[in-house]
Amino acid sequence: MFKAPRGTRDFLPDEMRERRYVETCLRRVFEDYGYREIVTPTFETLELITAKSGEEIKEHLYHFKDKSGRNLALRPELTAPVMRLYVNKLQFEAKPLKLYYFGSCFRYERPQSGRYREFWQAGVELIGSPYPEAEAEVIVLAADALDRLGLKNYELAIGSIGTLRAVLEESGVKGEDQNPIMSAIDKGEGLQELLDQKNVGERGRRILMGMLELRGDKDNVISSAENLLSDSPKALKELENLKTLLAFLEEYGVSRYVLDLGIARGLDYYTGVVFEIYAPRLGAEKQICGGGAYSLAEVFGGKPVATCGFAFGFDRLVLALKKERKSIAPSASRGCLVVPMGEGMLSTAIKVSRFIRKNNLCELELGRRRLRKALGYADRRGFRYVAIVGESEVERGCVVIRDMESGEQREVEIEKLKELKL
RNA sequence: GCCGCGAUAGUUUAGUGGUUAGAAUAGGGGACUGUGGAUCCCCUGACCCGGGUUCGAUUCCCGGUCGCGGCCCCA
Missing domain, CATH: 3.30.930.10 (Bira Bifunctional Protein; Domain 2)
Structure with a gap:
C-alpha cells in the first residue's frame, strides 16, 4: 500500500x-x-x-x-x-x-x-x-x-x-x-x-x-x-x-x-x-x-x-x-438519475440521459440495479429527480420523471426532454 | 529539530501471548421481478512496516513510518 x-x-x-x-x-x-x-x-x-x-x-x-x-x-x-x-x-x-x-x-x-x-x-x-x-x-x-x-x-x-x-x-x-x-x-x-x-x-x-x-x-x-x-x-x-x-x-x-x-x-x-x-x-x-x-x-x-x-x-x-458549524456548504439535492428498467431499455435510457443533460445535471444509472435499488442510490447520492425508463411508457414515447422530494411523478415525452428544465 | 501520546475492516471501535479477532456503520445482494429513506437475512472487508524476545507476537520490547497534542516556526 x-x-x-x-x-x-x-x-x-x-x-x-x-x-x-x-x-x-x-x-x-x-x-x-x-x-x-x-x-x-x-x-x-x-x-x-x-x-x-x-x-x-x-x-x-x-x-x-x-x-x-x-x-x-x-x-x-x-x-x-x-x-x-x-x-x-x-x-x-x-x-x-x-x-x-x-x-x-x-x-x-x-x-x-x-x-x-x-x-x-x-x-x-x-x-x-x-x-x-x-x-x-x-x-x-x-x-x-x-x-x-x-x-x-x-x-x-x-x-x-x-x-x-x-x-x-x-x-x-x-x-x-x-x-x-x-x-x-x-x-x-x-x-x-x-x-x-x-x-x-x-x-x-x-x-x-x-x-x-x-x-x-x-x-x-x-x-x-x-x-x-x-x-x-x-x-x-x-x-x-x-x-x-x-x-x-x-x-x-x-x-x-x-x-x-x-x-x-x-x-x-x-x-x-x-x-x-x-x-x-x-x-x-x-x-x-x-x-x-x-x-x-x-x-x-x-x-x-x-x-x-x-x-x-x-x-x-x-x-x-x-x-x-456542521456543514460548511450544505448540498441541495439536484440533478436527475436516469434508470433503465432492464437491459432492454439501456439504449433508450442513453438517449433520454443525453436529452435531459442538455439543460440539467444528469447521470445514467450504470449499476444495472433494479428500480428499488436505483431509487435508494439516487436518494443517497442526492438526486432531486429520477427518470424511469420503462417499457410501457417508452411504447408511448414517454418516460416517468419522479421528484424524489415530493414523490410526485409525471410522464414526459422523450422528444420534449430536450427542452426539459428541472 | 525537541518533548509527550497513539495506530485493529472504508469509517467509529471491542478484544487477545495460542480466538474462525467481535461489533456498529458504510458497501454489494436478497426477502420485495416497475417505485427510495424502515425492518430482517446473507456476503465483502482489518490487527501500519521491519527487527527482537518466545514453541507461538496483532498483543511484549526496539527501530521506522504515519497521525495527534505541545515547543520552535509559521499560514
Whole structure:
C-alpha cells in the first residue's frame, strides 16, 4: 500500500465541495474589491526565496537541483513570487495595482493539525499606494471575507511595526540592524542582549519595552503610546498614520479588533502596519491570516514601491469554519438519475440521459440495479429527480420523471426532454 | 529539530501471548421481478512496516513510518 507523503492530504468529494465553496466565496470578495487573479509557478529559484527570507529558510523548504543544476524551491508562500512577477512584468501598470492569488505552498515542517507540508494560501497584494486608506482597505477586505464566510469566532490584532522601527531608529539602530531585534521581539527572547549589542540607551529601552506592553482597547493603547512617545517625533508620526488608518476602519464599520503594538511578525520586510487574525478554537495553529505593509520590490531588483497585503491560511480557515458549524456548504439535492428498467431499455435510457443533460445535471444509472435499488442510490447520492425508463411508457414515447422530494411523478415525452428544465 | 501520546475492516471501535479477532456503520445482494429513506437475512472487508524476545507476537520490547497534542516556526 502506498500512502500519501507525510504532511500531504487527499481531498475527498465532500471535502472538496466545502473547500471549493470557501474558495469561491473568497474569490468573489477579492473581486468585489477590484482585485484580479494571477498565478505564478509552483516552484521558483531558490535565490528568490532566500533573498526574501534569508538562508535559514532553507531548513523549512523543499529545495532541489534540477537536471541542469538549477537551484529551485517549491514556494513556501506567495508574496515573494507575486512581487517577483510584479517587478518582472507589472511595474509600469497604473497604480494602485490590486492582485490576488490562490494556490498551494510547501514547507518542510513537522505536521500537526492545521499545519501541513502542502497547504493553500489565498491572499491579496495592493501595490502602489503608500496611504493609510490602502492599508485600511486591505484589513477591511480580510475581515469582510471572514464575515461573508460566516466565521464568527475570530480575533483581529493590529500592530505597527513602523512605530517600533521608528523608536529603534531614534535610538540609533538603523535599517537592517533593526531586523534581528524585530525577530527577537517576535520570539520573545534574546531581546536584552541584542539591545546591549546595539548600544540602545536607557530611554530607548524604556520606550521600546513600554510599547511592547501596549495591547488592548484602541483608545487606551493610543493614549498610552502618545505619552510614551511624546519626545519621539518620528515614532509619533508613525502613530498618527496608524490613527488615521484606524479612523478609516471605523468608517468601514470595523471596530472589532485589539491594538497590539508588540506584534513584530519577525519578518524583515514589514515596514508599517501589520495585522494578524486568529481563530482561537484552532489551538496551537490558530493564525488564519497575516499581513501588513511591506517593502519588497527593491529586494527583487525593482523600484521601491509601497505595498500591503495579506494571506489567508486557507486550510486553517476551512478548519475554523468546520469547528463552528456542521456543514460548511450544505448540498441541495439536484440533478436527475436516469434508470433503465432492464437491459432492454439501456439504449433508450442513453438517449433520454443525453436529452435531459442538455439543460440539467444528469447521470445514467450504470449499476444495472433494479428500480428499488436505483431509487435508494439516487436518494443517497442526492438526486432531486429520477427518470424511469420503462417499457410501457417508452411504447408511448414517454418516460416517468419522479421528484424524489415530493414523490410526485409525471410522464414526459422523450422528444420534449430536450427542452426539459428541472 | 525537541518533548509527550497513539495506530485493529472504508469509517467509529471491542478484544487477545495460542480466538474462525467481535461489533456498529458504510458497501454489494436478497426477502420485495416497475417505485427510495424502515425492518430482517446473507456476503465483502482489518490487527501500519521491519527487527527482537518466545514453541507461538496483532498483543511484549526496539527501530521506522504515519497521525495527534505541545515547543520552535509559521499560514
